[in-house]
Amino acid sequence: MSLATVNISFNKELLKQIDRVAKEEVRTRSELIREASRMYLERKKKWENLFSYGKKVALENGISQKDIFDEIKVQRRKK
Numbered sequence: 692m693s694l695a696t697v698n699i700s701f702n703k704e705l706l707k708q709i710d711r712v713a714k715e716e717v718r719t720r721s722e723l724i725r726e727a728s729r730m731y732l733e734r735k736k737k738w739e740n741l742f743s744y745g746k747k748v749a750l751e752n753g754i755s756q757k758d759i760f761d762e763i764k765v766q767r768r769k770k
Contacts, residue, residue: 699724 701709713723749755 709720709723713720716723718726749759
């Protein structure tokens with residue numbers, strides 16, 4: 692695996708939190724930040740897939756964004 696060095700600026704409080712968690716998990720700061728980045732990218736991709744699927748289903752069923760908002764209002768009034 693090829694690595695590249697990247698300089699990132701963090702505010703001091705966030706860096707303290709990162710270092711604390713890295714120490715608790717017995718890993719380096721870089722390992723923790725790499726893992727956090729991977730998790731963020733995986734989660735982002737899952738949300739993109741979910742929204743893409745939702746748009747596809749809505750299109751196939753003739754459901755507009757307004758229809759969805761209207762239904763949300765109806766359900767909220769029932770509570």
